[in-house]
Amino acid sequence: MPIEVLDSETTDQRLNQLTQALGSGMFVHVRSMLHDMAASDIAFILESSPPRTRQVLWQLIDQQHTGEILDELGEELKDTLITQMSPERVAKAAEGMDTDDLAYILRSLPDSVFNQVLQSMTAQDRARVEQALSYPEDTAGSIMNTDTVTVRPDVTIDVILRYLRIRGELPDATDTLYVVDKRDSLLGGVRITDLLTCDPNASVREIMNDDLEGIPVGMDDGEVAQLFERHDWVSAPVVEEETNRLLGRITIDDIVDVIREDAEHSMMGMAGMDDDTDTFGPVVKSTLRRSLWLTINLFAALLAASVSNMFENTLEQFATIAILMTIVPSMGGVAGNQTLALVIRGIALGQIGQSNSRWLIGKELAIGFLNGLLWSMLVFAAVWLWKGDIALGGLIGGAMLINMTVAGLAGACIPLLLKKFNVDPALAGGMVLTTVTDVIGLFAFLGLATLFLLN
Amino acid sequence: MPIEVLDSETTDQRLNQLTQALGSGMFVHVRSMLHDMAASDIAFILESSPPRTRQVLWQLIDQQHTGEILDELGEELKDTLITQMSPERVAKAAEGMDTDDLAYILRSLPDSVFNQVLQSMTAQDRARVEQALSYPEDTAGSIMNTDTVTVRPDVTIDVILRYLRIRGELPDATDTLYVVDKRDSLLGGVRITDLLTCDPNASVREIMNDDLEGIPVGMDDGEVAQLFERHDWVSAPVVEEETNRLLGRITIDDIVDVIREDAEHSMMGMAGMDDDTDTFGPVVKSTLRRSLWLTINLFAALLAASVSNMFENTLEQFATIAILMTIVPSMGGVAGNQTLALVIRGIALGQIGQSNSRWLIGKELAIGFLNGLLWSMLVFAAVWLWKGDIALGGLIGGAMLINMTVAGLAGACIPLLLKKFNVDPALAGGMVLTTVTDVIGLFAFLGLATLFLLN
Structure with a gap:
């Protein structure tokens, strides 16, 4: 009997079938569908479902597979489901889990539940857990299993x-x-x-x-x-x-998870999000989790506004300056972010050390300066054509050269400095960089304009 | 004899030692150091070295290990080194390579060199290559090996x-x-x-x-x-x-590379960079590779400036409006980028399909609106306190509510639409989104100001 070839559409189709069956209240059918699926597939479907569907699905899953399924879930969703489970069910789920995952789950429990779960375990499981908990998170010990031959x-x-x-x-x-x-x-x-x-x-x-x-x-x-x-x-x-x-x-399967998480951490971090953010999490919780980043950005935006505020006189007399003043920070931000992404990836891959960081900073500074020359000429030409004012073109070109050179330097130095002070460059780098390029960009353009136009 | 425990500092130390030995011209010593290292470690050191050091190291490497080392390198650096090699040396290197990597290298060669390399191969190698070349890039066939038992x-x-x-x-x-x-x-x-x-x-x-x-x-x-x-x-x-x-x-080793590349693609793509960008590549080449993104951004920035230009009258009369006008686009950009990163990751993981995309858009719209309410109140209070003008606070708060709601909607819809039209959301998403939030943000704030202040 020849076996079936994998169908790439399978999971989305299954998800559709499950959603439809749930919608028409065919719970027995759903339960039997879930019964036939691998733990990893159930986990994937839970990850891809809105909160209400998740609740229903979670009720319909065989109790004895809970541990395996929890193993495969992302952190935010895992935490949500565990806090809703009774200590006895957590203890029962723990039986089917790998030691490293068990330690993770126990770490995330409140103390009172933690002790209850520990009490409901067999002595052998308790010993395994205590050993696993003795290694700090994000070390080799925390992703290790003891099943060696x-x-x-x-x-x-x-x-x-x-x-x-x-x-x-x-x-x-x-x-x-x-x-x-x-x-x-x-x-x-x-x-x-x-x-x-x-x-x-x-x-x-x-x-x-x-x-x-x-x-x-x-x-x-x-x-x-x-x-x-x-x-x-x-x-x-x-x-x-x-x-x-x-x-x-x-x-290797635990390593694949580490690689995926680290890479997502850089990508999500640069947008100000946790890598364990649940795509289909509930609205209010999601809103609150994104607030910190927006708070910081509000301060950054007010800082930029206060730079403009220093040049109120200039802005009062020349509305054109106000119209053009967003261009310089924007270009600096994009150029700086390119450097930043490159350096953050280099740090994550372990490519950047003492022996080559100075060369890298020099290279990015040079690129920033070359970019600055190129774009200051282009923006000079564009503004001259648009506004018919050669002096204005020269001003914005000069500000662009300054800001893009600074952007190259800042994009390389900020993540290296943050790393030195043990701040995560992927998380803080983008915000610090944008603040620098906004402030320098506005200061350069409005400063030059004040110097040359107000006299 | 007990074996040595791995030292986590090893690679950076080795790199330092190599750099120092090269600096003092101890080429024989460097050659013998390289001789004792694994191909993967040499590849890592090449990746982490500035161009000049690379050239010298590449000369000192044993010819018979060239293939293995090329296997392990990132695409941009691999291409650079191959174009400098003679066709005979490429053919010789090909002998030691896996079929999938060989196909990759041949694809990147110019036609004339390609044929020369093929001529210098043995019949058996030629057959392997022709088979590997028959599968399109980024498919299972292109990362497959034929060494099954x-x-x-x-x-x-x-x-x-x-x-x-x-x-x-x-x-x-x-x-x-x-x-x-x-x-x-x-x-x-x-x-x-x-x-x-x-x-x-x-x-x-x-x-x-x-x-x-x-x-x-x-x-x-x-x-x-x-x-x-x-x-x-x-x-x-x-x-x-x-x-x-x-x-x-x-x-699994080829899969780890795919996962790493896909994750880097999202992260680097959002900053407008290729995932195969060489961290220590030469300055001029790097500058040119980054130009496309900056060109697109210049048009986006000019588009935003032309929105401001529509409200020249208002800006002429109220310098304070000019001072505050960067805040609304900035907050919208950050909020939209959070949604964008989440949705791009969800698409990359295959979590988002027909059955749940509508729910996801609704959720992000709701978060955008809630965020908008929260931040419009805060910015209203901040501006009222700062400028002592309650009407101005109300205007900026209203614009903020509009822009953040749009940001949530755009952050969810843009990547889904781009994917529908087969455009890579990781690459184009960020730029399209920022343009939308900049234009809507400026339009809302300057429009409201014109409506309420100019009468």
Whole structure:
């Protein structure tokens, strides 16, 4: 029987079918549809549904799959659903979850519920959780699982093959068995595929890869992701830094999540949004979550207005200046944002360090200046043609040159400085930059105009 | 001998050491340092170096590793280096490359060089390339490799184990053997780990997973990445759509690249940059690459200025209006960009379809209106306090309410409309949105001011 080829439209179609079935009140039908779906598909459908549909769907889901589904959800939605669950249901869901995800969920619970959930767990689960909670968020420890399969260096491959046959199924994404000594120190690894192709009489020591490097448990998860990307790993062992003791392993599926989250963080951050923002979240909650950024922007806009305010005299006498004054900040903002996006990505990829940041700043300054020359000439020509005033063209051109040079410099320096002071450049960079280019742009144009036109 | 724990500072330190060694002209030392490094680390160091350092490093690299290193580089840098290489060297580099990367490199060559490179290849390599070139870019076919290991359903596991031992090493990231019939149609898969744990006398048919779904060769690579993420796959088979014939397989390392590129595309695109922009590229080339976006922005800024121009009378009489007129577009731009980022991410993740886009637009419109109410009151109060003019506060508050409501609507509709017309929302969305919020913001504020103050 030939198997079916994947249909790319499947998920959207399913979503449509579910929505229609819910709309016509066919709850039994919906329940049986949900029963046949994988946890990851249910999670995707929950993510893509408006709040009311979500509530109904969540009621209709089999209780025993709750844990798996929660595993796959984005943070904001996960938090929302968990806070509505009873402690007993959370504890029950916890049974089916990976240790790293369990730790995440427990961290987000209020203290009282946290303790209740812990009480309702079996002793074994409680031990797993306590261990997982001991590693800080966003480190290798927090995305690690403890399901490693270890072997000793002096046994033969044949013994291992027999052991595995008795042991039965291996954990998902197991591509390497780890070789450890008596004190659990990592000595190397044996690839599963090598077990199949090598001589069964060889010893582990003979075929093991002793270049295998352990990831220190405290390493930042973004750095771990870079290592996975660079070395095309499927899984990697995690060790205690001082003793090299094997603590667990990280698998590529968790790394994919880290990469996705970090990349979304940069993109959403530059627009002033959290990367875990729920696309289909409720209105009032969403409104409040976006307020902080708008508050900051109001101050930035008032600051820019107060710069214009300094030149009230000039604006009173020349309405044309007022008409043209938004052009210079706008061009500076766009040019600065280009540099900013490039530098933020470079920082996120770990490309920018001590040895090359000075060169990069110099390069962006040069680009800013060249851009400034180019666009000051163009805007000079445009304004001269439009307003028939060559002096006005010269003024706006001069202001443009100043502002775009500053934009290049600021776009490169601001994220590097923010990083030095441990402020997230993706989040704060855009707002700081736009404020700088607005203020400098207005100051340059209105200042030059006051200097040359008012005398 | 215990193996070393990975040091997170390693790469930056190495880069520093290399830069210093190059600075003092110790080329022999640099060459031997490069000799000991993995291709992926050399690629990373090339990416992180200014052009001059790159040139020197590139000369010092072992010729036989060129292909592997090119594999790992970003597109812009890859193109730059390839155009400087002789066709013979490109052909030689091609020998060490994966088929999918080879196809990419050949696509980017000028026709004359392309033919020269093809001539200098062995017949076998030429066949591989021609096959790879037959699949369009950004499809499953273009990121697929042909190194699948296939078995027949009626043999026993024991036979397979013996076959693998004779065959020797398996391709990287092989976690599944594919089961095919006589006509190479995909029937299912046998996991490598199951080979180790199951009864050797069982037949393939008994232990194979026949739910395994083949990816159609023409599927968009972003959709393939979503499937990998949702199902935590390490590799997946690619099939011809009609016949279900097995053509190759996609591995997680290529998917990680797709995810990284797509996410960077959204982030860089919103700032008007290509995702393959080289952070340390040369100045003049970088300046030119950024011009298009600035040209478009100049037109947008002139459009906004021409709106102000319509209200020259008002601006002539009230300088305060000119001072305050940048606040409304600024707040609208930030609010609209928040919605835009959310919707672009939702589209990229495949969350937004027919069934929920109307709900989403309604939600963002509601958030825009609520935000508008909130901020119109705040800005009303701020302007009243600052300028001591209650009417002026009312005017700017009214304009703010209009502009922020429009911003919410535009932020949701623009990317959805652009997608409908097959324009990339990540690239064009931000510019279209800012133009809308600038024009509507100025029009609302200056229009209301003209209406109420000029009479």
